[in-house]
Amino acid sequence: MKVLIVDDDEQLRIALFSTLKHLGHECILAQNAKEALNILRKESFDLILSDLKMPKVDGIDLLKQIKQNNINTPFVIMTAFGTIETAVLAIKLGAFDFIVKPFSKETIEKI
Numbered sequence: 149m150k151v152l153i154v155d156d157d158e159q160l161r162i163a164l165f166s167t168l169k170h171l172g173h174e175c176i177l178a179q180n181a182k183e184a185l186n187i188l189r190k191e192s193f194d195l196i197l198s199d200l201k202m203p204k205v206d207g208i209d210l211l212k213q214i215k216q217n218n219i220n221t222p223f224v225i226m227t228a229f230g231t232i233e234t235a236v237l238a239i240k241l242g243a244f245d246f247i248v249k250p251f252s253k254e255t256i257e258k259i
Contacts, residue, residue: 150174150192154184154210155199155226160249164197167256181205185213193221195244195259200227200234208238215242224259226251 151173155161158179165175176191178184180202196214200207207225214223222244227234230248238246247255 149194150176152176152178152184152187152191152193152196152221154178154181154196154202154207156180156202157199160199164256167253171257181207181210181213184210185217188214188217188219196221196223197259198223198225200225200238201229208234208241211238211241211243 151168153161153164153175155164156179161177161179165177168175176187176193178187182205184198198207198210207227211223211225214221223242224245224247225238225243226247226249228249230246235246245259
């Protein structure tokens with residue numbers, strides 16, 4: 149599986165990369181939504197893992213832009229600031245899942 153990881157936290161990006169790579173997945177990293185959109189113009193993915201709270205363009209807005217561009221890749225939002233309202237909004241907008249940080253390795257394995 150080819151995964152795009154979008155998070156402004158470098159340590160989390162690297163940890164996710166390491167975990168997913170160990171599970172045999174190919175991973176590409178983006179530090180913000182703009183970088184992710186540029187990558188998505190050139191490559192396709194089996195899964196997008198995105199942080200919710202990022203500077204300038206957050207995960208919800210990234211999800212909206214991806215859907216506007218007719219990209220139907222499963223999209224998972226990760227956040228330490230999870231609320232039921234945000235989770236419901238994300239799912240209504242087409243997110244595949246919504247996971248709350250910190251999460252375990254097993255949570256990532258199940259996605």
